[in-house]
Amino acid sequence: MTLRPLTTALLDRLGPDLSDGTLRETAPAYLAEPRGMWQGRAGAVLAPRDTAEVARIVRFAAAERVGIVPWGGGTGLVGGQVMPDGAAPIVLSLERMRAIRRVWPDENVLVAEAGAILSDVQDAAREAGRLFPLSLASEGSARIGGLLSTNAGGVNVLRWGNARDLCLGIEAVMPDGAVLHGLRRLRKDNTGYDIRNLLIGAEGTLGVITAAALRLFPRPASRGVAMLVVPSPEAAIDLFHRADALGSLSAFELISGQGMRFLVEGGFDIRQPFAAIPEWAVLLEYGLTRGEDAPARLEALFEDASGAGLVSDGVLASSEAQAAALWAVREHIPLANRAVGSIASNDISLPIGEIPGFLRDCGARLAAMADIRINAFGHLGDGNLHYNLFPAPGRTKHDYADRAEALREIVNEDVAARDGSFSAEHGVGRLKVATLERYGDPARLQAMRAIKAALDPLGIMNPGAVLRAAGASD
């Protein structure tokens, strides 16, 4: 089944069926992705006004065998939002469908359209006196449809789960143009196969999510934030278990000395929390209910952990401003990484007990191959590390071009050997299709391909993402 390009002639045929404003200018942003690895193609950028128009466009694409690349905020890091080769597709932007359709504060439910920006959803929840806990660096531009389609993670997964755990129901347009009406706001609903979770994380390859019923939570009455210096990753994990046992831990992030030094190297105006940059630190946050005492909990943890030799220094935030300053350190590390320029970025997860061994052994294997710097940081409480490789001082990533793939393979192999995942929160996109083919379970891959062929027999939905497009070769 070969797809056809969206030609001007085809677009002229579709035109009369489109609402005013649906046909957008093909601005460069629609064809780019943050890492600059690919340049996308588009026959047209269409931004439908409502679900019915999404369905019309999908039906047209199915009838004409034209590919569709769903487009949210464009923040994905694995190329799921750009199609660099093949017949020019429709880029289907959900940007005009950004309504918060309704909030039920008592039920802790909010229904948002796929184009709603995450920070707008957070705000709507806040205005209703509730919390929508999904939080990540790109929350000012990432959209709900993309966040669900990639099952986004972020800093609050520890307590509230991944995006899929925050979704009670979806509305979606299936690859044949049928609208799936599944905006359930129920906590329990055992009436057949879990199509919701199948579309969540499918990266737009099985349909287009157009709206979602999202879970809200009570807002923590107060938060307790601390950054603590730990002597080793082992100590960080021991500390994590103690911190978690106290309850209401919502974030537990690992920060490496390398990351803090990159902040200096990159010239970021970030106040370093410690007089001397430590080799390892953790940033943790409690979100506490009324009547619970944040400083008391942090002090109890600090005393317990200090007594056990797990913590040598620490800053316990005593104001919102201090808490924000500590989080600023964590939040600027990805920016510093970009300023330095990584050779290879890895978004891995491991059983948490495997992390110290991984850091030791994989670090040694990489060091034996190349003179590099490693910044390992991120969501330690979830077993999720961003494990990024950088050039030695005075060199650039281009000096490593011949070894980048081999370095990446060392990481992937070590992760696989430890029952980990080569993609914890970023997804597969186009970047990791071959990695999935290599490391994915064969029976699972076979099931995925059968499902793709069953739900999207023409292969029009985000061709080449997650699974190799039918007929394509490596």
Next chain:
Amino acid sequence: MTLRPLTTALLDRLGPDLSDGTLRETAPAYLAEPRGMWQGRAGAVLAPRDTAEVARIVRFAAAERVGIVPWGGGTGLVGGQVMPDGAAPIVLSLERMRAIRRVWPDENVLVAEAGAILSDVQDAAREAGRLFPLSLASEGSARIGGLLSTNAGGVNVLRWGNARDLCLGIEAVMPDGAVLHGLRRLRKDNTGYDIRNLLIGAEGTLGVITAAALRLFPRPASRGVAMLVVPSPEAAIDLFHRADALGSLSAFELISGQGMRFLVEGGFDIRQPFAAIPEWAVLLEYGLTRGEDAPARLEALFEDASGAGLVSDGVLASSEAQAAALWAVREHIPLANRAVGSIASNDISLPIGEIPGFLRDCGARLAAMADIRINAFGHLGDGNLHYNLFPAPGRTKHDYADRAEALREIVNEDVAARDGSFSAEHGVGRLKVATLERYGDPARLQAMRAIKAALDPLGIMNPGAVLRAAGASD
């Protein structure tokens, strides 16, 4: 595609490939289900020793076009475990695969085989100092494979979620006999379609779950249990929101005066908590961490709710024995229901704010049709009610045989009109196939059928459960 019966001749061919003890006597228990609505059929009952043997049996069944009915603890309430008509299938019991393969206490993960009994898994977690929170009436006989295949609920969903939320990874045999190795114990793993959640809740129609990596949690250090008298369902819901806002609420169950009167009527030796049986009460439980004070939390709630006119009386358990006595009231209500004999049982969920209107309006519609008694009880905090209809005093369910279906339809219609679900936690099985066809979203049903055909093209996996078997008519 017509299935063939498992004849003696076919069984003789399979025999040499089976381990000692795999061929079981076809005891009546394998062909029954708790409500006595169906009598199952079996060409043979096979209880394989390990996953490889499950795969051999499934491959044989696929080659010979023989149906397979996966069998766990046999506790399902919708007939998913019995095939009353069609070609005699293999009943595939997981009872010999009951190992707890491994526990990682620090990671809060336990891997159990599908035949492990829930209470054994709870015990294994307890021995590791952890909690496996899934808890329901049949926990002494229900098995992990069945609990996952039906996405079981129970009394702790409020805090810890349904069975699917407690599962990090599965091992399964697919309908072609391929073994899916997915016993991941990761909190984040975005590497393609969510096949795990597709098999969870598929009621054995897409493959056989053979083992699962399950999530454990810290054990609450103390629990606070109370039964409170409320003037109305509205008050119960208001109370729920206040109770939930205090944090760590793990159960919130509605109990009706009708249920308490059934305990008396059925002659159950259960101590009534109140001098006079109230029309409505709730049973709630907090699971608190070290340092938190259960009596203080319950008293704060009681004072707050009393002041708001939401609670008129209450018993706050001051010992484990008292807590157990309060729970015994709740746990005996289903037994009392069976003693009375229901006309129709409904396992429904609703957006929680719809519950008072549903109880009022649906109750009135039913009363207009027949002289019945209604016992509405269950997991109010999840929006999940067991809404069961009983004969008037002095009559039996047989007196209502001509109206049972119409009464059930009134309930289903009212639930659907309020965006609820006709099956909250029990599943579809064979009982509710037609109900799913009637009330299910058409696009979702179409996707379900496409997936069934793609993964199980021969239709051998639990034929007739969830979806009508290919070629079968109503």
